[in-house]
Amino acid sequence: xxxxxxxxxxxxxxxxxxxxxxxxxxxxxxxxxxxxxxxxxxxxxxxxxxxxxxxxxxxxxxxxxxxxxxxxxxxxxxxxxxxxxxxxxxxxxxxxxxxxxxxxxxxxxxxxx
Amino acid sequence: xxxxxxxxxxxxxxxxxxxxxxxxxxxxxxxxxxxxxxxxxxxxxxxxxxxxxxxxxxxxxxxxxxxxxxxxxxxxxxxxxxxxxxxxxxxxxxxxxxxxxxxxxxxxxxx
Numbered sequence: 001x002x003x004x005x006x007x008x009x010x011x012x013x014x015x016x017x018x019x020x021x022x023x024x025x026x027x028x029x030x031x032x033x034x035x036x037x038x039x040x041x042x043x044x045x046x047x048x049x050x051x052x053x054x055x056x057x058x059x060x061x062x063x064x065x066x067x068x069x070x071x072x073x074x075x076x077x078x079x080x081x082x083x084x085x086x087x088x089x090x091x092x093x094x095x096x097x098x099x100x101x102x103x104x105x106x107x108x109x110x111x112x113x
Numbered sequence: 114x115x116x117x118x119x120x121x122x123x124x125x126x127x128x129x130x131x132x133x134x135x136x137x138x139x140x141x142x143x144x145x146x147x148x149x150x151x152x153x154x155x156x157x158x159x160x161x162x163x164x165x166x167x168x169x170x171x172x173x174x175x176x177x178x179x180x181x182x183x184x185x186x187x188x189x190x191x192x193x194x195x196x197x198x199x200x201x202x203x204x205x206x207x208x209x210x211x212x213x214x215x216x217x218x219x220x221x222x223x224x
Contacts, residue, residue, distance in 0.1 A: 041216050
């Protein structure tokens with residue numbers, strides 16, 4: 001039982017390049033999320049998916065797209081990376097626990113130069 | 114406008130003493146409040162939650178108190194241990210599992 005896995009762990013991009021961050025969970029959770037965390041700040045929601053086949057914008061969606069490929073997988077795509085997207089990205093999932101608590105992956109540290 | 118605020122960026126306590134981490138919120142529609150703990154280079158992990166209809170929830174050394182009239186919650190850790198040193202995030206849930214997070218408080222427990 002791996003929980004939430006993310007790939008890659010680290011990535012360096014040049015401005016204008018594109019990439020996809022991958023996330024998978026094996027807990028049979030319906031909901032999945034993508035967050036970014038900048039230094040000294042909390043987690044800000046980029047996109048979330050309440051169930052397979054649905055996605056919705058969070059607080060900071062500009063410059064990102066997502067795909068909920070199936071119940072297990074939720075990917076985040078940067079079409080044209082910008083230095084402002086340098087951050088640590090976390091994927092999370094939640095089921096119908098008491099408070100819908102979220103389970104997080106280990107994060108992807110992305111640097112855009 | 115930030116809906117969940119953790120006004121203390123850091124807290125230092127002695128091992129064995131009580132740690133109290135605070136959180137304020139603005140939206141009365143939040144239905145659950147959660148605390149997460151984060152070690153460096155790892156993802157956050159869920160610690161404890163409380164429903165908006167309760168005022169206290171306890172799990173071992175961790176207790177969360179909710180004061181709805183003041184829109185304030187706190188996490189008490191007793192006794193504090195060096196392994197508790199981490200960043201603690203307060204989060205509030207308002208819709209379909211979506212949560213909004215505070216900026217975190219870094220707790221240091223000194224041996």
